Amino acid sequence: MEPLYQYAWLIPVFPLAGAMLVGLGLISFNRATNRLRQLLAVFIVSWLGASMVFSFAILWSQFHGHEPYQRTLEWAAAGNFHLMMGYTIDHLTALMLVVVTTVAFLVMIYTDGYMAHDPGYVRFYAYLSLFSSSMLGLVVSANLLQVYIFWELVGMCSYLLIGFWYDRKAAADACQKAFVTNRVGDFGLLLGMLGLYWATGTFDFDVMGANLETFVESGYLGAGMAAVFAVLVFLGPVAKSAQFPLHVWLPDAMEGPTPISALIHAATMVAAGVFLIARMYPVFEGIPVAMTVIAWTGAFTAFLGATIAITQNDIKKGLAYSTMSQLGYMVMAMGIGAYGAGLFHLMTHAYFKAMLFLCSGSVIHGMEAVVGHDPILAQDMRLMGGLRKFMPITSLTFLIGTLAICGIPPFAGFWSKDEILGSTFEVSPILWGIGWLTAGMTAFYMFRMYFSTFEGEFRGNEME
Incomplete structure (x- = not known):
């Protein structure tokens, strides 16, 4: 199994190679490409x-008890300052890779049909691969600095994909809003990262957590x-995972093509x-204020996202606020401290x-045949209804997804959401109450x- 881990760095390199080759083709030989x-x-x-x-092979190996594997090399050095770059494979990495x-593989297959008539079809695939x-x-990534580099790359790719139809003013405004909102969180992450390096002298996650705990206990560093450093680092995930108050970019991100909405809101x-919260857990768990x-x-x-989702008539914005609520969970x-439950819900929710x-x-593709290529009308649930008769497979799969997100057994959402609520009840009944109320609103x-989309009578012909 050792060669599998030695060549694990190829996992991010493969899609990067595809994106670069196609991107170079678009720049150099646009028409032929x-x-x-x-x-x-x-x-x-x-x-x-x-x-x-490759990712499945690594997950299988981790299931069978393979030791975590890390490989680093010195990237830069100045005096006593040594900057390491490399990759690490452990349980968390193996799960996230899969x-x-x-999800990206399935979204790419779907994209072939969805973007078939779009002139930017090849460019979209190049962006998806880079993302x-x-x-x-x-x-x-093996350390926090390397995470930050790729963190910014993810932000850049989301900017390109949300604003993919840049000739639409709404899409151009949405990608700028997402970019600026995320810069606010990223600035906090950068300050927290530098503060932690100043305090602990390392970017390595486990060493950083151990050093921080030792220094706080010895009085070398104030609690x-x-x-403050931990909360500043948390600002990064607040923006990226659309947590209050930096959640405002998420509904606007719906201006991008639907495949990228699926990828942004599910797996990337x-x-x-x-x-990042999971990776920085050795730092956070020793700081009760940060955990609170x-x-x-x-x-x-979670509560705010659910209350806003109830009021939405746009099918994609309703799902966007639903994502915000589930990320809150x-x-x-x-x-x-329910580390396992949070990651379990991350995995089930992604699918x-x-x-x-x-x-x-x-559904939007089908509606465009009736109401035209106006995204506002094509996504309005008030004009839908009765679509189960016309698209039975879509209605069945949407119903399965709905049952899963509502936490109905035996679907995956039941097991992960129930585990979160069970763990929360043991720690804080108030937080459990909020989570329980949110679960009810999610079902509603x-x-x-x-029902607005697939049941009842079709209302698209009544449009004035």
């Missing part, structure tokens, strides 16, 4: 497929200062924030939320969405 659109799509999907197979590669590569690089950008801030931010965001779980978004894309807004 666009003529080979189908072939290039297969080329890019094949690279990501290779990464996916989630990211499988996947950035997220995979973030997942395997208040350690809490929003998952990056929860992943994380738990309450998550609980409030994950962040709350991390804050109360059923990607499915719900891809179903919504199918998701079934409202399902």
Whole structure:
């Protein structure tokens, strides 16, 4: 199994190679590259497929008790300052690699049909591949500085993809809003990262956590200062995972094509924030103030997202606020110390939320034939209804996704959400109450969405 781990750095490199080759083709031979659109799509999907197979092999190896593996090399040095770069493979990495590669792979296959008539088809595939590569690089990063580099790459790719239809004013405004909002969180992350390096002398996650705890206990570093650094680092995930008050970019991100809405809201950008909290757990768990801030931010965001989702008539914005609410659950779980429950919900949510978004894309495509290519009308649930008769497979898959997100057994959402609520009840009945109330609201807004779209009579012909 050792060669498998020695070549694990190829997982983010494969999709990067696909993106770079196709990108160079678009720059150098634009017309010829666009003529080979189908072939290039297969080329890019094949690279990501290779990464996916590699990821499953690593997860299988981790299941069978393989030791965590880390490989680093010195990237820069000045006096006593040594900057290491490399990759690490452990349980968390193995799980995230599989989630990211499988969701991205399925989204790329779906994209072939969804973007078939779009003149930017090849460019979209190149962006998707770069986005996947950035997220995979973030997942395997061996230290906080390397995470930050890929963190910014993920932010840049989301800017390119949300504003993919840059000739639409709404899309151009949305990608700027997402970029600026995330810069606020990233500035906090950068300050916290530098503060932690100043305090502990390392960017390595485990060593940083151990040193910080030792220095606080010995009085070398004040507990208040350690809490400030931890909360500043948490600002990064607050923006990336759309937590209150930096959640405002998320609904606007719906201006991008539906496949990228599925990828951003399932496995990549929003998952990056929860992943960073998990990676920085050795730092956070020794600082009770930071854990309390994380738990309450998550609980409030879960409740806020659910209340806003109830009022939405746009199918994609309803799902966007639903994502914000579910991410709140994950962040709350991390804050109360239910590390496993939070990651379990991250994994289950990635699959059923990607499915719900891809179903919504199918519905929007169908509605465009009736109401025209106006995104406001095509996504308005008030004009839908009775679509189950016309698209039975989409309605069935949307219903399965709805049952999963509502926490109905035996679907995956039941096991992960129930574990979060069970763990929360043991720590704080108040937080449990908020989570329980939010779960009820989730069931209400998701079934409202399902019935408005697929049941009753079709209302699209009544449009004035």
